[in-house]
């Protein structure tokens with residue numbers, strides 16, 4: 608019987624979380640004598656998404672940021688808000704640029720091995736083992752970005768909303784986009800009473816991503832997204848002549864499902880599979896950066912890698928918000944209008960970044976105070 612190849616750490620998934628973790632390990636001399644395997648079924652040569660996030664000043668991914676903005680627009684049927692983001696900047700990265708850069712850096716490191724195989728299962732034991740379609744591998748610790756099947760089970764009682772969307776990157780002959788501002792949410796075109804909006808990222812004066820997004824419990828068919836994107840471009844952007852050069856679609860869990868409970872002493876679930884996507888927003892780029900930093904500290908301190916990854920109070924806030932959105936999905940437009948109109952940009956971003964103080968949180972709660980939230984609060988208790 609052939610013996611399984613051994614590593615100190617195995618990272619399953621060269622996606623956002625896996626590569627962020629691998630890069631952080633590669634940059635810390637503490638890990639120079641550790642052997643790390645990166646297993647993914649994909650070569651990561653396709654641009655499968657666009658990641659956007661906000662941060663203050665310069666950041667570690669600036670060399671691959673394709674566009675950034677200092678002003679955001681929010682439209683509801685009652686209000687038009689223009690938000691100056693300073694001291695924050697909203698930045699966008701093409702996933703392919705991130706994968707390419709990560710691979711360039713990691714391929715030069717002699718202690719990192721790339722394995723292109725499909726993972727079938729992981730065995731939780733003192734010497735955890737990965738079984739792929741071709742081989743098996745053993746490690747001291749495994750980081751796993753595969754989402755547990757339990758999440759998809761119809762039998763769990765967690766609040767599940769899906770952030771699902773389709774976007775077209777369109778190009779125009781004439782310069783029609785204002786590249787200084789992007790549209791965070793536009794509720795002027797909606798699918799019925801549901802929480803649906805359009806997100807617009809002007810990538811240049813002639814190119815923009817126009818994405819129709821749902822925060823709802825169920826998916827819709829392709830033709831529905833396409834029809835709303837088309838309507839938005841003609842009736843709100845007032846553009847008649849354009850070419851669709853790329854499309855992007857996806858679905859992101861917005862849920863209080865306890866992904867973190869699937870981590871053990873020997874296996875840490877990472878990324879979406881580890882609950883790193885913020886339940887109330889679907890954003891995870893910056894959260895992943897922070898979780899990775901905590902994992903590195905834990906590994907160096909001989910602690911369980913998943914120690915202190917979450918702040919419980921934010922999980923509670925997200926749970927209430929998700930309950931409102933689930934039970935009264937028509938309230939989404941009002942909630943976001945209140946949130947953006949009544950709070951400063953700094954207070955909102957600190958809250959969403961899970962860095963706010965109790966006073967700041969109370970102010971945000973006050974801005975959203977309503978029967979819907981009171982009901983959700985008591986149901987959540």
Ligand SMILES: Cc1cc2nc3c(=O)[nH]c(=O)nc-3n(C[C@H](O)[C@H](O)[C@H](O)COP(=O)(O)OP(=O)(O)OC[C@H]3O[C@@H](n4cnc5c(N)ncnc54)[C@H](O)[C@@H]3O)c2cc1C
Pocket residue numbers: 619620621622623624625646647648649655656657658659660724725726727752753855856857858859877878879880884889890891892893
């Ligand atoms: C279209 C889209 C756009 C998004 N935009 C944003 C955004 O703008 N800002 C933001 O903060 N968040 C965004 N998100 C949410 C989140 O940041 C991403 O989903 C992010 O990629 C999650 O990182 P991850 O590492 O968990 O998963 P992924 O990046 O999907 O990586 C998982 C990796 O695991 C591999 N894998 C899975 N199963 C196996 C297996 N059995 N064997 C081998 N390999 C396997 C996959 O091939 C993949 O490479 C977006 C999500 C989507 C889907």
